[in-house]
Amino acid sequence: MSALLDLTAPLLICCALLCAAFQRVDIYGALVEGARKGLRVMADILPALVALFPALALLRSSGLPALLGELLSPALHALGIPPETTLLLLLRPISGSGALAAASELIERWGADSLIGRTAAVMIGSSETTLYVSALYFAAAGVKRSRWAVPAALCADLACFVSSAWICRLLWG
Amino acid sequence: MIGTVLLGIFLLCTLLAPVLGGTAAAGAAVMEGAGEAVSFCLRIAGGVCLWSGVLELLERAGVTARLGRALRPLLGRLFPRSAGREELLSALSENIGANLLGLGNAATPAGIRAAQGMARLGAEDELCTLVVLNTASIQLIPSTIAAVRAAAGAASAFDILPAVWVSSALSVCAGLAAAALLRRVWP
Known part of the structure; x- marks a missing residue:
C-alpha cells in the first residue's frame, strides 16, 4: 500500500500518458501547453501571496494566532481539531490564497510529515473557498437570495475540518 | 472581504506590536513575508506546472x-x-x-x-445544492498541496491521498445532508 502511494505521481502520469496515447493526443505538446497554463496559474497566485504573506508574517510575529488558538481551544479540543490550525480554519472559507499561505506556513514550521503538517494538508485538500465560490455562483446566476446554501456549505466545511483532524490522528497520530 | 481582514490584521498588529511580539520582529516580518511569498511560489511552481501538464493530457484524451x-x-x-x-x-x-x-x-x-x-x-x-457541491471539494488529486508538501521535504508527497478522500467524502455527505435538512425548514 505504501509503495503504491509512493508511486502515486509516476503511476498517475503513466495512466494519463496511456490515455493520451490511445486517443492519439500529441503527448509532448499537451504536457508543455499544460505546464504553460500552470505557469499562468502561478502568475495569478504570486501577487495574491505577496499581499497576504506579509500580513500573516506580521500576525505570527504578534503571537495573536497562538492566543486565539488558546481562546478557542476548549471548542477545538471538543471537536478534536489541533489549535495550531486555527488561522487556517478561519481563512479557509474566505480566501484560497490566504488558506494556502497559512497551510504552507504550518507545513514548513512543523514539517511536511508531522501530524500538524499532514492535518493542514488534508484540511486544505478536502475543502474549498466556500464564501468566494458561493458568492460567485449566485452573482453569476443573478440570484440575490442564497437561502440555505451558505449555512449548508459551512456545515460541510466544519465536517471537513473535524474529519481531517480525526483521520490524520488515526493514520499518523 | 479579504481586504477588510488584511486592514484589520495590519492595524491591530502594528498598533499592538510594542506590547505583543515586539516592534523589531513586526518590522522585519512584513518585508520578509513579501520575499517569502515569491520564494514559496518558485518552490511549488515545478510541481504545479507538471501537474497542470498531466491534467491537460487527461483533458485532451477526453x-x-x-x-x-x-x-x-x-x-x-x-x-x-x-x-x-x-x-x-x-x-x-x-x-x-x-x-x-x-x-x-x-x-x-x-x-x-x-x-x-x-x-x-x-x-x-437545485441551485443551492449545486453551490454546496462546488464549495465542498471533490477533487481526487489535490496537486497544489502535494507540491507544497514535496517542496517542504515530504518523504512521499501523495501519501495523504486516502485521508483526503475520506475527509472529502465525509464533508460532501455532511453538506448534502445539511442541504436535505435545511431545505425543508428554510422559508
Whole structure:
C-alpha cells in the first residue's frame, strides 16, 4: 500500500500518458501547453501571496494566532481539531490564497510529515473557498437570495475540518 | 472581504506590536513575508506546472468528458428538475467531472452555465445544492498541496491521498445532508 502511494505521481502520469496515447493526443505538446497554463496559474497566485504573506508574517510575529488558538481551544479540543490550525480554519472559507499561505506556513514550521503538517494538508485538500465560490455562483446566476446554501456549505466545511483532524490522528497520530 | 481582514490584521498588529511580539520582529516580518511569498511560489511552481501538464493530457484524451458522462445517472437523482434539460445536464456533468480532476479553469464556466440555467428554470433548491457541491471539494488529486508538501521535504508527497478522500467524502455527505435538512425548514 505504501509503495503504491509512493508511486502515486509516476503511476498517475503513466495512466494519463496511456490515455493520451490511445486517443492519439500529441503527448509532448499537451504536457508543455499544460505546464504553460500552470505557469499562468502561478502568475495569478504570486501577487495574491505577496499581499497576504506579509500580513500573516506580521500576525505570527504578534503571537495573536497562538492566543486565539488558546481562546478557542476548549471548542477545538471538543471537536478534536489541533489549535495550531486555527488561522487556517478561519481563512479557509474566505480566501484560497490566504488558506494556502497559512497551510504552507504550518507545513514548513512543523514539517511536511508531522501530524500538524499532514492535518493542514488534508484540511486544505478536502475543502474549498466556500464564501468566494458561493458568492460567485449566485452573482453569476443573478440570484440575490442564497437561502440555505451558505449555512449548508459551512456545515460541510466544519465536517471537513473535524474529519481531517480525526483521520490524520488515526493514520499518523 | 479579504481586504477588510488584511486592514484589520495590519492595524491591530502594528498598533499592538510594542506590547505583543515586539516592534523589531513586526518590522522585519512584513518585508520578509513579501520575499517569502515569491520564494514559496518558485518552490511549488515545478510541481504545479507538471501537474497542470498531466491534467491537460487527461483533458485532451477526453477523460474529463467520459467521467462526466459516467456521473449522469447520479446527477439525475441529485438534480431531478435540471436533468430533464440536455444542455443543463451536460453543463452539470462537465462541472462535476472537471471538479473531480481538479480542473478549476474548466469547472467554473460549466458550473456557472448550469447555475444560470437553473435560475431561468426557477429551480432554486437545485441551485443551492449545486453551490454546496462546488464549495465542498471533490477533487481526487489535490496537486497544489502535494507540491507544497514535496517542496517542504515530504518523504512521499501523495501519501495523504486516502485521508483526503475520506475527509472529502465525509464533508460532501455532511453538506448534502445539511442541504436535505435545511431545505425543508428554510422559508
